[in-house]
Amino acid sequence: xxxxxxxxxxxxxxxxxxxxxxxxxxxxxxxxxxxxxxxxxxxxxxxxxxxxxxxxxxxxxxxxxxxxxxxxxxxxxxxxxxxxxxxxxxxxxxxxxxxxxxxxxxxxxxxxxxxxxxxxxxxxxxxxxxxxxxxxxxxx
Numbered sequence: 001x002x003x004x005x006x007x008x009x010x011x012x013x014x015x016x017x018x019x020x021x022x023x024x025x026x027x028x029x030x031x032x033x034x035x036x037x038x039x040x041x042x043x044x045x046x047x048x049x050x051x052x053x054x055x056x057x058x059x060x061x062x063x064x065x066x067x068x069x070x071x072x073x074x075x076x077x078x079x080x081x082x083x084x085x086x087x088x089x090x091x092x093x094x095x096x097x098x099x100x101x102x103x104x105x106x107x108x109x110x111x112x113x114x115x116x117x118x119x120x121x122x123x124x125x126x127x128x129x130x131x132x133x134x135x136x137x138x139x140x
Contacts, residue, residue, distance in 0.1 A: 001028070001036075002036070003037075004037065007041075023086060028090060031093050040085075042056070053074040063097075
């Protein structure tokens with residue numbers, strides 16, 4: 001996963017880039033194989049003036065095969081802004097990937113017989129129950 005860190009009105013030192021990139025990579029690690037590139041923009045919206053929630057972090061992620069996704073988070077400190085934006089991106093990616101996976105339909109509770117039947121008999125009985133449920137639902 002390629003991470004690019006941009007800063008505006010915040011000194012863009014190598015240490016800042018390493019810390020921001022590391023935080024985002026740690027949070028989005030499980031999507032590493034699916035993300036082509038991640039851009040992180042950190043800024044201080046009030047420049048040198050103080051203010052509540054004036055630090056902003058915007059993360060744009062490019063999930064392979066999809067349009068880019070963008071989230072942002074404002075907070076009183078840069079650390080909270082980066083962590084908040086990373087968490088929002090994690091949720092957005094979970095939501096997008098979840099749309100791709102078919103919903104799992106509950107089939108009811110299937111239990112194995114209580115007597116000590118050999119495993120192949122138990123498997124056959126469970127398979128029969130499954131097929132009966134599928135037929136009852138109109139699926140084959």
